[in-house]
Amino acid sequence: xxxxxxxxxxxxxxxxxxxxxxxxxxxxxxxxxxxxxxxxxxxxxxxxxxxxxxxxxxxxxxxxxxxxxxxxxxxxxxxxxxxxxxxxxxxxxxxxxxxxxxxxxxxxxxxxxxxxxxxxxxxxxxxxxxxxxxxxxxxxxxxxxxxxxxxxxxxxxxxxxxxxxxxxxxxxxxxxxxxxxxxxxxxxxxxxxxxxxxxxxxxxxxxxxxxxxxxxxxxxxxxxxxxxxxxxxxxxxxxxxxxxxxxxxxxxxxxxxxxxxxxxxxxxxxxxxxxxxxxxxxxxxxxxxxxxxxxxxxxxxxxxxxxxxxxxxxxxxxxxxxxxxxxxxxxxxxxxxxxxxxxxxxxxxxxxxxxxxxxxxxxxxxxxxxxxxxxxxxxxxxxxxxxxxxxxxxxxxxxxxxxxxxxxxxxxxxxxxxxxxxxxxxxxxxxxxxxxxxxxxxxxxxxxxxxxx
Numbered sequence: 001x002x003x004x005x006x007x008x009x010x011x012x013x014x015x016x017x018x019x020x021x022x023x024x025x026x027x028x029x030x031x032x033x034x035x036x037x038x039x040x041x042x043x044x045x046x047x048x049x050x051x052x053x054x055x056x057x058x059x060x061x062x063x064x065x066x067x068x069x070x071x072x073x074x075x076x077x078x079x080x081x082x083x084x085x086x087x088x089x090x091x092x093x094x095x096x097x098x099x100x101x102x103x104x105x106x107x108x109x110x111x112x113x114x115x116x117x118x119x120x121x122x123x124x125x126x127x128x129x130x131x132x133x134x135x136x137x138x139x140x141x142x143x144x145x146x147x148x149x150x151x152x153x154x155x156x157x158x159x160x161x162x163x164x165x166x167x168x169x170x171x172x173x174x175x176x177x178x179x180x181x182x183x184x185x186x187x188x189x190x191x192x193x194x195x196x197x198x199x200x201x202x203x204x205x206x207x208x209x210x211x212x213x214x215x216x217x218x219x220x221x222x223x224x225x226x227x228x229x230x231x232x233x234x235x236x237x238x239x240x241x242x243x244x245x246x247x248x249x250x251x252x253x254x255x256x257x258x259x260x261x262x263x264x265x266x267x268x269x270x271x272x273x274x275x276x277x278x279x280x281x282x283x284x285x286x287x288x289x290x291x292x293x294x295x296x297x298x299x300x301x302x303x304x305x306x307x308x309x310x311x312x313x314x315x316x317x318x319x320x321x322x323x324x325x326x327x328x329x330x331x332x333x334x335x336x337x338x339x340x341x342x343x344x345x346x347x348x349x350x351x352x353x354x355x356x357x358x359x360x361x362x363x364x365x366x367x368x369x370x371x372x373x374x375x376x377x378x379x380x381x382x383x384x385x386x387x388x389x390x391x392x393x394x395x396x397x398x399x400x401x402x403x404x405x406x407x408x409x410x411x412x413x414x415x416x417x418x419x420x421x422x423x424x425x426x427x428x429x430x431x432x433x434x435x436x437x438x439x440x441x442x443x444x445x446x447x448x449x450x451x452x453x
Contacts, residue, residue: 135169203234374406
């Protein structure tokens, strides 16, 4: 798995070397790839300093699902430092971007370990071979100590260092003035350095696909495509799957102030559901082991199970308007039905609703509001596993488990000078889940400055 990542690095370096030797006429600028405040600059350093108060730094639940006392909630002031360096190299036909950010967080009241840190490196290469043919390569690398992982629609803290590689390359060809084809390859690789995180999260996902876009008229763009995905877990024999994803979409602008983006499709997922056993007669072991299965049989599972095919529809829609003066409002909705990666139940329906408002009160004062609600419902039964007299016993705990999450945030930004911004904000998270470790409440108050030189 690590060899794949190294191979992509080598391919990127080779592409840089080849493109550096090319010199053709100028076809287009790359201003759309450069943030407004970095245009015309080769080197842009910046730093963000922030102080916050978090009343639940480790996302503990306080009370368990049964109503009994849970883990102790930790409240702490937190101090963040995020220096960043951005390099932009726009040549006649080639753009190279390099971004490096170091993040450091100090928790004054968190016991045992009061520091988190992360390194993020983002590389971007885009080259126009001609007016019709272009190459776009992106690679994001993260090294993080005390990782934060999204699981069951909630963001939880998983102790242990991890690395993440995300690589994407796209080749775009303009067949005609109104019809475009894009071939795309993506790699996502997650590697935890601790046994607990590694056994749950370590995985490699490869995606390859073809997308098309057709400009129907000046207000309408039609999209369609196909993607093949393969995801394999290092230490979870019951979680690997292949997917064939077919999708279509539309970008439609009606009137002067409204734009709609919508995408829908089906994920045909071939999901492996092995019987988890070692050294037993396979014909005697049920899909969900019950009383009488030796506890040692749960160690070192063998891939001997059946293959399930999931027909998983999905849809996303977003409405954006700038109808109100000095304000941009975005409404979002998504629905995903998917075969889960759990052994105890089958499918999940995940709905999410979002609202974002950015409002410029004064020329130098902007308020950003965000609201998100996620409703995630699983089909099947949630089991609990206990050991009784050396035997592994799985007992039903709850039918149709679910997770419901509500998040809101408000940030006021004041432009002190053209390069210095002051921020004041608040975030709230409420997560109510039937899964252990995913129910908690959190409030965060923060203030800080962001300087861009």
